[in-house]
Every structure is written in structure tokens, then in C-alpha cells.
Amino acid sequence: MIQLSYLDYSAVEGKSRLHRLSPKFKIIGMVLVLLGVVTMMNLPGLLLLYAILLALFFMSRIPLKIFSLTLYPLIFAFLFIFISGFQIRFILLIFLKALSGSTGVVLLLATTPYPSIFRFLGKFLPSLFVTALFLTYRSIFILLNILEETEHALHLRGGLQWRHPWRSVCNISNAFGHLIIKGIDASEKMYESMVLRGFKNKIHYRGE
Amino acid sequence: MSHIHFPDGVLPVWLWVSGFIVAILVGTILFRFIKKEDLARRLPLLGMMAAAMVLGASVEIIPIAYHVNLTVISGILLGPSLIFLAAFVVNVILALFGHGGITVIGLNTLILSIEGILGYFLFRLFWRVLRRLTPAIFIATFLALFCSTLSMIGVVSLGTSHYEELIHQERNGIIGFEFGKEREGHQKEGMSEREVNLKRFIAVILPLGFIGWILEGVITSLIARYIHRLRPDLLRLERRTP
Numbered sequence: 001m002i003q004l005s006y007l008d009y010s011a012v013e014g015k016s017r018l019h020r021l022s023p024k025f026k027i028i029g030m031v032l033v034l035l036g037v038v039t040m041m042n043l044p045g046l047l048l049l050y051a052i053l054l055a056l057f058f059m060s061r062i063p064l065k066i067f068s069l070t071l072y073p074l075i076f077a078f079l080f081i082f083i084s085g086f087q088i089r090f091i092l093l094i095f096l097k098a099l100s101g102s103t104g105v106v107l108l109l110a111t112t113p114y115p116s117i118f119r120f121l122g123k124f125l126p127s128l129f130v131t132a133l134f135l136t137y138r139s140i141f142i143l144l145n146i147l148e149e150t151e152h153a154l155h156l157r158g159g160l161q162w163r164h165p166w167r168s169v170c171n172i173s174n175a176f177g178h179l180i181i182k183g184i185d186a187s188e189k190m191y192e193s194m195v196l197r198g199f200k201n202k203i204h205y206r207g208e
Numbered sequence: 209m210s211h212i213h214f215p216d217g218v219l220p221v222w223l224w225v226s227g228f229i230v231a232i233l234v235g236t237i238l239f240r241f242i243k244k245e246d247l248a249r250r251l252p253l254l255g256m257m258a259a260a261m262v263l264g265a266s267v268e269i270i271p272i273a274y275h276v277n278l279t280v281i282s283g284i285l286l287g288p289s290l291i292f293l294a295a296f297v298v299n300v301i302l303a304l305f306g307h308g309g310i311t312v313i314g315l316n317t318l319i320l321s322i323e324g325i326l327g328y329f330l331f332r333l334f335w336r337v338l339r340r341l342t343p344a345i346f347i348a349t350f351l352a353l354f355c356s357t358l359s360m361i362g363v364v365s366l367g368t369s370h371y372e373e374l375i376h377q378e379r380n381g382i383i384g385f386e387f388g389k390e391r392e393g394h395q396k397e398g399m400s401e402r403e404v405n406l407k408r409f410i411a412v413i414l415p416l417g418f419i420g421w422i423l424e425g426v427i428t429s430l431i432a433r434y435i436h437r438l439r440p441d442l443l444r445l446e447r448r449t450p
Contacts, residue, residue, distance in 0.1 A: 038217045038311060083406060083409045101306070105303065105304050106305065128251075132251060132254055132255060133300060136297045140263065140301075173434065174431075174434050178434070179260060179263075180431065183256035190252045191252040
């Protein structure tokens with residue numbers, strides 16, 4: 001989740017052709033990638049799709065740190081291979097589908113600022129959902145700051161030690177509790193400031 | 209663990225489309241129970257809790273492929289209607305980070321909200337019976353996660369015939385839509401394997417899940433205890449009558 005700030009930075013500051021492309025086309029492209037992932041049943045086709053996505057990823061000069069995000073679904077895809085009876089073809093199929101899907105979405109998020117994505121989603125989803133999405137995305141950054149401070153405090157006071165697992169679990173839980181309480185306080189302040197600025201269940205974007 | 213982290217294209221189309229339809233129906237029904245003003249006031253709180261759930265989901269315990277969900281504590285703080293919207297938002301954001309497919313958002317929302325809604329009601333029930341916070345939260349979390357894992361296994365088992373197709377699919381061009389007579393033969397051969405393979409999946413998931421349910425139960429109880437110490441009003445517990 002720490003890569004989130006890099007994702008945001010890359011989406012806003014990137015200067016590649018993919019960054020400059022209209023969000024509408026990128027989302028349509030993402031839908032096509034998903035369609036390919038859902039319908040393709042053979043390995044060469046999926047391999048080709050993944051190779052194209054990888055090429056786009058590196059051509060867009062997205063920070064390499066973000067690439068690890070695309071590998072994340074493999075942890076869970078690994079569990080799914082137990083269904084197949086360890087058949088290589090099936091495993092490769094699942095892994096390629098997982099990688100193509102995740103590379104596609106990460107590519108979209110790393111080249112398109114999130115307000116543009118949410119604005120596009122607002123054309124299809126009820127405004128309430130889009131507002132909730134926007135507030136959640138904003139809140140992640142607020143909580144990340146609190147989490148970072150709490151993590152430092154825990155480390156400085158020796159709160160996380162493998163030799164004392166129970167104490168560590170207690171401290172991690174307290175950190176999450178602290179995160180939630182601080183988050184709730186911040187959400188109350190955020191709501192008050194939003195109401196002062198005329199918030200009525202809908203977030204309006206620039207140009208609307 | 210308790211929700212599907214499968215990539216797109218693994219579950220059959222009818223299954224994930226049904227997931228979206230049922231999620232929309234359930235969402236529409238649940239939102240009828242919330243007052244508009246109440247919703248506007250609680251939207252930032254929903255955003256914060258959803259963000260906490262996203263952060264929890266990003267802390268991966270790799271050996272057991274488990275991450276903390278924080279759905280039960282969010283369900284307790286938000287209530288059964290808002291946790292549904294929070295589950296949807298969490299799944300959309302996680303899918304945008306490549307954590308679970310986009311097509312399984314509907315199914316994941318249903319499974320994750322089962323956890324939150326059930327956690328809320330079980331906690332109220334056990335609190336009334338036990339009158340002790342830690343055991344009430346622990347049992348509610350454990351049972352809610354157990355039920356959501358069972359529902360996840362149920363969803364996975366509904367797609368069995370589709371996995372058979374994926375396993376036995378042989379060179380059918382770039383996109384395989386139609387399967388010939390050979391496919392029927394393959395399916396018959398695979399019938400005996402099908403049950404065994406699903407059992408293997410369940411045999412892997414349940415023990416790993418068990419560790420996860422205990423871990424999440426302990427963490428949720430400790431978080432609730434911390435919140436109860438500092439902001440007891442958030443848990444909205446009724447006081448004991450003298």
C-alpha cells in the first residue's frame with residue numbers, strides 16, 4: 001500500500017504517450033483487456049496479451065517499485081491450483097490471467113489520476129458510490145500518515161519483537177485501534193469542512 | 209481468505225454476472241433502511257473505515273496467504289447497511305490495485321458483507337448473552353469469518369464445471385467459445401476427478417482459514433477493547449440496568 005503514493009505521483013507527473021491519452025480510451029482499453037482475460041482460454045493468446053501489457057508498462061516509464069503490485073495476485077492464484085490437481089497448463093492459464101488482469105489495472109491507475117477514473121465511473125454508477133469511493137481513496141492517504149507515525153512510535157519503543165509475539169500482537173491491534181479512532185476523528189473534521197463548502201452527497205469535479 | 213482473490217476469467221460468466229445482480233438487489237434493499245441525512249453524515253466515516261479495511265488487506269501474512277479484513281469491527285461501527293457499501297468500495301479499490309479481479313467485485317462484495325453484517329448481529333447477540341466484550345467480539349468474528357469462508361467455498365464449487373473446461377481445454381484457437389464432442393468425453397472422464405480436486409482445495413483452505421479466523425478474532429477483540437477504553441460511544445453498547 002506504500003506504493004500508493006508512487007502510483008499517484010506516476011499518474012499525475014508521468015509524461016509518456018499513455019499518460020497523455022484520454023482517460024476514456026484507457027478505460028475502454030482496460031475493458032478490452034478484461035474481455036480478453038475472461039474469454040481467452042489458450043496460453044499463447046494470454047502470453048501475447050501479457051507481453052503487450054508489459055511492453056506498455058515499461059514504455060510508459062512507470063516506477064519499477066510499482067511493478068511488484070502486479071505480482072501480488074500470484075499469492076492467491078497459488079491457492080487455486082489445488083483445484084486443478086497440479087496440471088501445469090491450468091496453473092499457467094490461471095497465473096497468466098491473474099498477471100494480465102493485475103498489470104492492466106495497475107497500468108490504468110499508474111497512468112490516469114484517480115479523479116479522472118472516478119469521474120468516468122460516475123457516468124455509470126450512482127453518485128453516492130462514487131462519493132464513497134473518492135472519500136475512501138482520500139482517507140487512505142490520511143490513514144497512511146497516521147500509520148507511519150504509529151509504526152515509528154512502535155519501533156522506537158520496541159513494540160514489535162519476534163521474541164514477544166503476544167505483546168507484538170497486542171501492540172499491532174492497539175495500533176489499528178489508534179488508527180481507527182484517529183481516522184474517525186479525522187472523518188468528523190472532514191465532514192464538517194465539506195459541509196462548510198456546500199457538500200450535498202455529491203462531489204463535483206472541475207469543469208462540471 | 210474469506211473472500212475470493214481469484215483473477216478475472218476463472219469463474220464462469222453466469223456466476224459473476226449473477227454476483228453483480230444479487231449485489232445490486234441487496235444494496236438497493238439495504239439502502240431503503242438508511243435515512244438520507246444520516247447517510248450524508250456518515251459517508252466520511254464510511255470512507256475512513258473502508259480505508260482502514262484496504263490498509264488491513266494490504267498487510268499480507270504470506271505463509272498462510274492471509275490478511276486482516278477488519279470487516280467485523282467495521283460492521284460493528286458502521287451498522288449492517290453501511291458495511292455493504294463499504295465492502296463494495298473496498299473491493300473496487302482492491303481490484304484497482306490488482307488484488308482480486310474486477311469481474312468478481314459483485315461476488316466479493318456479497319461475501320465480505322456477509323462477514324460484516326453477520327459480525328454485527330452476532331456481536332449484539334453475544335454481548336447480550338455474555339456481557340463481556342472480548343469473548344463476544346472474538347466469537348462473533350470467528351463465526352462470521354467461518355460463515356463467509358463457507359460461502360466463498362460454495363461460490364467456488366458452483367464453478368466446478370467451468371474449471372473442468374479450463375483444465376481440459378486443448379488448442380481451440382485464440383479464443384475458445386465452443387467445444388466439440390471430445391469435450392463431452394473429457395468432461396465425463398473428469399467427473400471422478402472433480403469432487404476429489406474440490407476436496408483438496410477445501411482441505412487446504414479450511415486449515416489456513418482456521419489460523420486466520422483465530423488471528424483475526426484476537427486482533428478484532430484487542431482493537432475493540434482499545435476502542436472501548438478510549439471511545440466507548442462508538443461501539444453503541446447498551447448499558448446494564450442496575
